Amino acid sequence: MLGNDYKQQNCSIARALELVGERWTILVLRDIFLGVRRFDDLQRNLGVARNVLAARLERLVGEGILEKVPYQERPLRHEYLLSDKGLDLWPVVVELLQWGDRYAAPSAGPPILLRHKGCGGVLGERRICSDCAQPLSVRDVRAEPGPGASARQASLARHR
Amino acid sequence: MLGNDYKQQNCSIARALELVGERWTILVLRDIFLGVRRFDDLQRNLGVARNVLAARLERLVGEGILEKVPYQERPLRHEYLLSDKGLDLWPVVVELLQWGDRYAAPSAGPPILLRHKGCGGVLGERRICSDCAQPLSVRDVRAEPGPGASARQASLARHR
DNA sequence: CAGAGAGAGTTGCTTCAAGCAACTAATCTC
DNA sequence: GAGATTAGTTGCTTGAAGCAACTCTCTCTG
Numbered sequence A, B: 001m002l003g004n005d006y007k008q009q010n011c012s013i014a015r016a017l018e019l020v021g022e023r024w025t026i027l028v029l030r031d032i033f034l035g036v037r038r039f040d041d042l043q044r045n046l047g048v049a050r051n052v053l054a055a056r057l058e059r060l061v062g063e064g065i066l067e068k069v070p071y072q073e074r075p076l077r078h079e080y081l082l083s084d085k086g087l088d089l090w091p092v093v094v095e096l097l098q099w100g101d102r103y104a105a106p107s108a109g110p111p112i113l114l115r116h117k118g119c120g121g122v123l124g125e126r127r128i129c130s131d132c133a134q135p136l137s138v139r140d141v142r143a144e145p146g147p148g149a150s151a152r153q154a155s156l157a158r159h160r
Numbered sequence C: 001c002a003g004a005g006a007g008a009g010t011t012g013c014t015t016c017a018a019g020c021a022a023c024t025a026a027t028c029t030c
Numbered sequence D: 001g002a003g004a005t006t007a008g009t010t011g012c013t014t015g016a017a018g019c020a021a022c023t024c025t026c027t028c029t030g
Helices: A012-020 A026-033 A041-045 A050-062 A090-104 A151-158 B011-019 B025-033 B039-048 B050-062 B090-104 B151-159
Strands: A066-072 A077-082 A112-115 A139-147 B064-071 B075-082 B114-115 B141-145
Touching: A012 A026, A012 B025, A026 A041, A026 A050, A026 A090, A026 B050, A041 A050, A041 B090, A050 A066, A050 A077, A050 B075, A066 B039, A090 A112, A090 B011, A090 B064, A139 B039, A151 B114, B011 B025, B025 B039, B025 B050, B025 B090, B050 B075, B090 B114
Parallel strands: none
Antiparallel strands: A066 A077, A112 B141, A139 B114, B064 B075
16 A cells, blocks of 8 residues: 555544555564564565665554664664554454465465464454354444444435 | 555465555445445545546456446446455454554544444454464464465574 | 536546665674 | 674655546436
8 A cells, every 4th residue: 555644534444544554564563463573674574665664663653553662772772562552453464364365375375374372273263243242244244324424424324 | 555566475464465455445445345336436435536446446356356247238337346355355344444443533433333234233353263262362372384484484483 | 419417437747655775873793 | 993783864766646637438308
């Protein structure tokens, strides 16, 4: 992706993408989830231009998604860690991973597996109804305007 | 986001983002999930440039994520529907939505709610272990090289 | 049957973000 | 004090997105 600024849209997805929808951002977060935390490591691992990486990191820190913490003085060096807000992006990354595994994995199979540290099982896939606890797929769900919907959105939804 | 082409990366996330990581793509899919299916409606609703929208739709159809089906003859007109491959992107969209609701929702509350058609409950959030069925968060999971990992990835993982 | 209008794009130009390479700066090692 | 390490910054080029105007096909209205 490119820019932020899907202006005038009253939508949480658009707002989320303003923050993490720029090119490289999700891949930077993936690397940090996987334990790559320093500028040069990120740069080498991703192959992203250094100026772009610097811009992304600065943005993510500014938004409170990453935290820049020193790992040594003299010379002062920092690494980038995920804040809670950043950790909460984990499901987004995982869903992309699982979709990619299914539809765009190399023929040899998925390059990364996510295993339950406790029992060694692999991560499954399910969304669940908060009331009846049934797993829900696209077909089971209806979108309706929420408390923050604009009048226009609400009326659009009614006519559908 | 911008371009496709996170070359040389052996990673399902990068591969997924090559397909759906361009600017506007996810928002196009969101609109189609929500029932907006025609060129002009998408264009108006998103505020995206028409040439860009045309390029995205063509790409998505080419990748088998969308299908272009006629909804009338004379004049021949098409609408864009999600294929199974496209429907499987639903969890990605949902996770972005939920993250956006939590961290970037308008003060009035989320603009969209997803409700279980069956029971009227709202969509919860949980990832689950396929073996022991426990819900898993970031901390419960370890990434390890999968069958398709490159030698370099496998050795990187071992040194972590 | 002429003119307006809807729907779905296409074309050409401008602007702005990403790619690339080279440079800076602080410190440690030999 | 020469070279390596880490983390950027600067300046220029390339390429994608924004914008407006145009096209084309058909339908509808007077």
